[in-house]
Amino acid sequence: MSADPAIQGGGEGASAPLRVTMLGLRGVPNVQGGVESHVENLALRLAELGCEVEVIVRSAYVDAASPRTWRGIRLTRLWSPRRSGIETFLHSLLGVLRAGVSRPDILHIHGIGPALFTPLARLLGLRVVVTHHSPNYEHEKWGAGARILLRLGEQVAMRWAHGRITVSTFLAEAMRRRYGVAIEVIPNGIATPRILSSTGTLTAYGLSPGRYVLSVARIDPVKRQLDLIAALTRQAQPAAPVLVSAEGGGDDGFEPAGGEPWRLALVGGADHGTEYARAVAEAAAASAEVVMLGYQSGDALAELFSHAGAFAMVSSHEAQPIAVLEAMSYGCPLILSDIPAHHEIAPPGTIFVTPGDVAGLSARIAAIASGHEAETVTAADRARVAERHDWRAIARRTLQVYRTVHRPRSV
The missing domain is CATH 3.40.50.2000 (Glycogen Phosphorylase B;)
Known part of the structure; x- marks a missing residue:
């Protein structure tokens, strides 16, 4: 599918596609989780709009023999352990360092845990967008130490990211009150339901x-x-x-x-x-x-x-x-x-x-x-x-955030 020239990324008046790297999820495609579903669908629609999309996935959830491209999306498999509380931290660190080498136009970090490394990404000269998917520090499963790190991840995401997105209005209002920053509300999406008679x-x-x-x-x-x-x-x-x-x-x-x-x-x-x-x-x-x-x-x-x-x-x-x-x-x-x-x-x-x-x-x-x-x-x-929850409309709004924070590569 050809890109829409009115919204395609790149430099001023240029046709070069916007290069986007996504980080913070377990993997795609067909990996369980709300963030995983969000990134899978968003990445596909952004690719349809002409972006070059890379998704950094965790080795514990994506088989080594799996293809390295999926429906036009490049999948970069980085090592991670499969251990709660550790895998996200280590994989996010490695992912930011990897992005520091590959130099995408936009590093899009999903979740406040991975967003802990937003300052590092900034120090590496990357343009960073963070989507705040959930206040994970409220979840019962996390101990005191993990909750402190998750709150810190939220804080640095709100203060250091070039662009901020959240999926719900109530969470956006909380971020504006707490940190006094601008944040876009771009909801989760859904596919057209396929109502089946089979059983x-x-x-x-x-x-x-x-x-x-x-x-x-x-x-x-x-x-x-x-x-x-x-x-x-x-x-x-x-x-x-x-x-x-x-x-x-x-x-x-x-x-x-x-x-x-x-x-x-x-x-x-x-x-x-x-x-x-x-x-x-x-x-x-x-x-x-x-x-x-x-x-x-x-x-x-x-x-x-x-x-x-x-x-x-x-x-x-x-x-x-x-x-x-x-x-x-x-x-x-x-x-x-x-x-x-x-x-x-x-x-x-x-x-x-x-x-x-x-x-x-x-x-x-x-x-x-x-x-x-x-x-x-x-x-x-x-x-x-x-x-309201159409993925194509969501991708267009996300791309507009990218364009707002993007600094064109020198030619």
Whole structure:
């Protein structure tokens, strides 16, 4: 596809493509994670607009035998260990040093952890754009030392980057108040939903159309999958007379009279073998209502969204979860945690629950299983989501940020 000359990067009046290096993610393509999905889609659209895009990926997530180009994107595989809390630090350092040698027009750092090296990139003479994807220092899994480094990463990103982007309005407002800097709000994007009638994936996992709650997220304490499992198995639920179990008693699943039991479909895997990941796996194995599907993409994921009875994301913290936007695009009834990130994007009819309130979550799911409360996303709201979160428009806005901070190479 030819570039749009009105917005193509390069020098003043020049046609030379803008050279962009992206850093801060595990890898692309088809690597689990919100930042990974963001970069994968953004890089593709920037390439369509005429940029030369390089993505620096981690050796622990991208096989050594994998191609070094993907749909016009150059993939540079740098060594990293697969160890939480260390891999991001080491890989980001190596990535900035690599960019200091390759000299891209723009180094686009994703995330406040990798952004810790923004001053080093500046010292190397690089033009730096940082996207603040999430206030990770609020996440439960990090200890005191990691939280200090993440806050420092946020601070240096806001003060040292040439261009600043965040994916949500509430986070942008917080950055402006805290640091007094200008920051662009450019949201996450979604692809056009592919609503499928096929049910092969459902059949393979014992799911029935319209009879399961879908959750799509990395297995991580901040995502609170244990709360969803507890809610479905009613481990902390008060009496709910509107429901009967699959056997007329016991704890075999949410089931309105005369129907099939509802199940919980957990899509996503764990990057590391943590205690939380093991706890989720054990709890799921002990419950007939819970199915763990691991990482899913393509037709399988589209099928799961197409037939979900409801979608749930009960995280304690988010910035702008792509999975929620995708669920909205498919028209799924939504059960979301009562946090600013969800209120910013949720349509009318969304069911909100307090993070950690398993009893309240259980009652909400029970009501949906009984045919109450569930409201599908309207066609008007789906159209609004599609327009606001179109990847091509997002790429154009990102490219404008690049052009604003770019200093043309001398000729």
